[in-house]
Amino acid sequence: MTGPDPDPLRAELRELADSVAATDLYERSLARSRRLGRREAAVGTAAAVVALALLGSGLWQLPRSGPQPVAPVAGAPPAPSAPAPAVSQRMNSSATTKPVTPPRASRPDRPRPAGSTSTPRSTSIADLPGHIFYADTGDDGRLVRLTPGDQPETVLSKPYATVGVSPDGTRVAYVADGSLMVTDTGGGEPQQAYAGTASAAQAPAWSPDGTRLLIDATEPGVLDVATGALTPLPSGLDGQHFRWSGDGSTLVYATAGCGLGVAETNAQTGTPVPDSGDPAGRAACRPVSVDATGDLVTVHLAPGTSDPAGATDSAAAPADAVLDTVTGDIVDLPVSGRIIGAVFDPAGNLLVRSVKDGKRRLSLFAPDFTLLLRAREPAALEGLSLVAYTR
Structure with missing residues (x-):
């Protein structure tokens, strides 16, 4: 017969262990793992279904860089796939459009007066390059040359009906008694270049190279100064005062x-x-x-x-x-007063003579209408007419 356990706590623990059923911890862990696996499979299936739905609706696309295209307005016509016809074609196809005759085409380098300025680079007549020629329209028939810095000088004192100065200013052609005469501005005896010239209808006009003259004989023509040969202008050019x-x-x-x-x-x-x-x-x-x-x-x-x-x-x-x-x-032109003379030189520079309050001024413009010079004209030239400007 066994006596009582000397340790009461130990005895109670043995009784408790005997009353609990044996438990397999391995089986418990395995069962937990299976439950977690089934839950994750269910979540994955749901995610797949959602992804397929997004693919079908087109919302899967990521935002693109830059502005997004604007959705078309309901009822708007679709944009044409072919380019629209040119403006001129559309205008020509209109029944109300009248044909327009195009003007004579200008050259790309033509001057543009809109770019002109009224502030001169110089106000001294001594700065004006070249020579200015004036004619005495009275009975004296003088031709006067002004060289800036010098006093006006007479280069032709014989009576004439009309006159023309060569582009370089070294020769003068004039008509006297129905004959065309040529002389040097530096002196010398005049030489007859052509007989039977009608002075009133065509003042002698020099070619830019100084070798020919436009004159009016029985009809307008081009005279070779060296040979005296006259070539009539085409009959279709019906006019006079050719330049x-x-x-x-x-x-x-x-x-x-x-x-x-x-x-x-x-x-x-x-x-x-x-x-x-x-x-x-x-x-x-x-x-x-x-x-x-x-x-x-x-x-x-x-x-x-x-x-x-x-x-x-x-x-x-x-x-x-x-x-x-x-x-x-x-x-x-940006010129004050009244214009009483205007001539181009062969390069396109423009000399303008004007008068205001009894004072005469000379204005020189470059081909692009830049104002190069504006100065008082010498008093000795009063009463003469501006004929030519040469460089």
Whole structure:
């Protein structure tokens, strides 16, 4: 017979262990792992279903860089797949559009008067390069040359009907008693270059190279100064007062009814210059000088007339305006007072003579209409007419 356990706590623990059923910890862990696996499989299946739904709706795309295209407005017509026709084609296809005759094309290097300035680089007549020629329209028939820095000098004192100065200023052609004469500005005896010249209809106009003269014999023609050979102008160029452009490529001339025409030097016919639209109703009856390209011409404006001889009546009058031969517009020059003379040199430089309050001034413009000089004109030149400017 066993006696009582001397340690009561130990005895109680043995009784408790005997009452608990044996438990396999391995089996318990395995069962827990299986439950977690089933739960993760269910979550994965749900995620797959959601991903498939996003793919089908197109919301899977990530945002792109830059602005997103704007959704089209409901009812708007679709954009055309082919390019629209050119503007000119659309205009020509319109039943209400009238055909327009294109103006004479200008050259890319034509001057632009809009770029002009009224501030001169110099105000001293001594800074003006070249020579200025003035004519005495009285009975004396003098031709006077002004060389800046010197006193005006007479280079021709014989009576003449009309006169022309060579581009380099070294020779003068003039008409006296129906004959064309040529002389040097430095002196020497005049030489007859052609007989039977009609002076009123065509002042002798030198070619840019100084070897030929445009004159009016029985009809306008080109005279070779060295040989005396005369080549008539094409019969399609019906006009008078022909003038060469500075580069020799263009002729500008007066037409019947106080108009102007322009033609290439080898052309058989010319193109009429649009009406000037002068506010006073005057017309460009006679060209005096032409710029380097033929796009601008100095003219004498006279009351419009249908008489072909209207230009002849003012053959000795100086130019008082500059006209654009492409548009027919009168160029608005930055000159104060009244213009009483305007001439181009062969390079396209423009010399303008003006008067205001009894004071005469000379303004020299570059081909781009930059104002190079504006100065007082010497008092000794009063009463003379501006004829030519040479460099």
